[in-house]
Amino acid sequence: MAYSAKVMDHFENPRNLGKMENADGVGEVGNAKCGDIMKIYLKIEDGVIADVKFNTFGCASAIATSSMATEMIKGQKVEDALKLSNKAVVEALDGLPPAKIHCSVLAEQAVKAALADYYTKNGIELDPAIFGNGSCGGHCDGCDSCGIEG
Amino acid sequence: MKTVYADNAATTALCDEALEVMVSCLRDNYGNASSMHHSGQAAAEVVAQAREDIAKCIGADAGEIYFTSGGTESDNWAITNAARLGAKKGKKHIISTTFEHHAVLHTLMKLEKEGFEVTYLDVHEDGYVRVEELEKAIKDETCLVTIMYANNEIGTVQPIEEIGKICKEKGIYFHTDAVQAVGHLPIDVKAQKIDMLSFSAHKFHGPKGIGALYCRKGIPLIGFMQGGAQERNKRPGTTNTPAIAATAAALKKSCAEMDKNIEYVSAMRDRLIDEIIKVIPRTRVNGGRSPRLPGNVSFCFEGIEGESLLLYLDLKGICGSSGSACTSGSLDPSHVLLALGLPHEIAHGSLRLSLSEYNTNDEIDYIIEQLPLVVERLRDMSPVWEKIMKGDN
Structure with a gap:
């Protein structure tokens, strides 16, 4: 199993790494038991993601997908950021090993969870078509929410 | 950037002595050890000497050493063979531990599917088997105890001599996966009453793809592949003279x-x-x-x-x-x-x-x-x- 040069670059030099005071939206997904937790902080101004930070516990691809996902949504309109798919993150990283695809799913869910938090804080109802029934509870055993093994 | 290699439990660097003898076998002493002519016999002599040297390092006789492709093959062979011997006498119970290498665990899982019962001893928080728990787990139907010499991930060394003694008293075969121990710790299969022992050369600065099974004289050993008469009819396949000679060179050095x-x-x-x-x-x-x-x-x-x-x-x-x-x-x-x-x-x-x-x-x-x-x-x-x-x- 080898990582692409892009994955290694984002792992070595993560973009938007850190925490954020007074964030407008915070999302945390994953579970320490499964080995991955991602936390994303958003600063939103005039419906645009003005700043984003992340903290991640996990493997190299978890760190790299968090970094790439934050880079992809920074400066985007909230509604566009909601369209971020795990597939787009994988493509932007020049691919991930099959066993690591779930990291990209987690990155997509972390972005959605942070945006859901922003909506909730602003009294905007969540559209279940976009947000589903919430983020992954992190119970990997027997979970089929991301539809990906391992 | 300098490399600091601290993964010697995964594999080790080849030592100069092993490299030199390997190259000389590949270049000069290239005969097939099974051939009658002088070129083949020169290779056969190298193999015979290597077998002697290796046996001496673990307190065995040369006739008790069978060369294999490494630890995995030796583990598979020893356990499967002992299980077959047990089954012939209606003994289908094996005792092992929860933290064995997968070469052992997966072989045992296969045997479980074939109707064997396996007791996996707890290794506790500190990573050591308790001898009294082994004694309690032994039944009339127990045919084999297989417990690793030292764990590959956490390094804990098991009470091998005490386990050997108990197995000997009860008439149960004792196999140990000694892949991490051979060349690193003093081993005497006779004094420690080990019936079968697996090891791999690349863990003690020998080459990859070569190892051996020590199987005590008197234990019937049945080959699992069909082919030529190598390894006293037990393990067919052209004798890997360069790797065998290099294994002996590396092990002699490690033991000295x-x-x-x-x-x-x-x-x-x-x-x-x-x-x-x-x-x-x-x-x-x-x-x-x-x-x-x-x-x-x-x-x-x-x-x-x-x-x-x-x-x-x-x-x-x-x-x-x-x-x-x-x-x-x-x-x-x-x-x-x-x-x-x-x-x-x-x-x-x-x-x-x-x-x-x-x-x-x-x-x-x-x-x-x-x-x-x-x-x-x-x-x-x-x-x-x-x-x-x-x-x-």
């Missing part, structure tokens, strides 16, 4: 220098462990400190994940390994760490550094300098560590 190596390597091990647990908070050492393989260092660092730790260390030139789920390619961290009763979230943050006599004290200094920085970097970005620091965890 064993006392010196044990002293030197275990001093580096202890210094590394002592310094790291002093400097990095919320660190645990996996497995008891003694008896432990001279080169094995195994930690769990709370709040971080092992694969990213491994790769950040690699960027500093340090080669180690981890039992985290991400490096095992599954959702679960290493079965060895779970066998110690560690929760998943702790086991994910594991790191194994395995040293050899090729390492230097300067390299240990470098690891002691770099490892805390890497752990700190990962903890700084970890939401799990943030919670631990806030006291929510």
Whole structure:
């Protein structure tokens, strides 16, 4: 199993790494038991993601997908950021090993969870078509929410 | 960037003595050891001498050594053979442990599907089998006890002599996977009453793809492949003269220098462990400190994940390994760490550094300098560590 040069670059030099005071939206997904937790902080101004930070516990691809996902949504309109798919993150990283695809799913869910938090804080109802029934509870055993093994 | 190779439990560098004899066999002594002509007989002589030398290193007779492709093949062969012998007498119970190598565990799982019953002994928090628990697990139907000599991930050395004694008294075959121990610890199969022992050359500075099974004289050994008459009709396939000669060269050297190596390597091990647990908070050492393989260092660092730790260390030139789920390619961290009763979230943050006599004290200094920085970097970005620091965890 080898990582692409892009994955290694984002792992070595993560973009938007850190925490954020007074964030407008915070999302945390994953579970320490499964080995991955991602936390994303958003600063939103005039419906645009003005700043984003992340903290991640996990493997190299978890760190790299968090970094790439934050880079992809920074400066985007909230509604566009909601369209971020795990597939787009994988493509932007020049691919991930099959066993690591779930990291990209987690990155997509972390972005959605942070945006859901922003909506909730602003009294905007969540559209279940976009947000589903919430983020992954992190119970990997027997979970089929991301539809990906391992 | 300098490479600090601290993954000697995975494999070791070939020693010069092994390399030289290997090259000379490949270049000059290339005959087939089964051929009648002088070229073949020259190769056969090299193999006979190597067999003698290897046998002497573990207290066996040359006729009890069977060359194989390595530890996995030896484990599969020994266990399957003993199970067949047991089944013939209606004895279909085997005793092992929860933290064996997969070459043993998966062979046992296969036998379970074929109707054998396997008792897996607990290795407790410290990574040692309890002899009284072995005694309690023995039944009239027990045909085999297979317990590793020393664990590959956490380095704990098992009470082999006591296990051998119990098995001998009860008339049960005793096999040990000694892949991590041969060439590193003194072994005497006769004194320790070991019936079968597996080892692999590349763990003691020999070449890869070669190992052996020691099988005590008197135990019927049935081959599992069909072919030629090599290895006294037990293991067909053209004799791997270069690798066999190199195995003997490496093992002779390791055994001749064993006392010196044990002293030197275990001093580096202890210094590394002592310094790291002093400097990095919320660190645990996996497995008891003694008896432990001279080169094995195994930690769990709370709040971080092992694969990213491994790769950040690699960027500093340090080669180690981890039992985290991400490096095992599954959702679960290493079965060895779970066998110690560690929760998943702790086991994910594991790191194994395995040293050899090729390492230097300067390299240990470098690891002691770099490892805390890497752990700190990962903890700084970890939401799990943030919670631990806030006291929510």
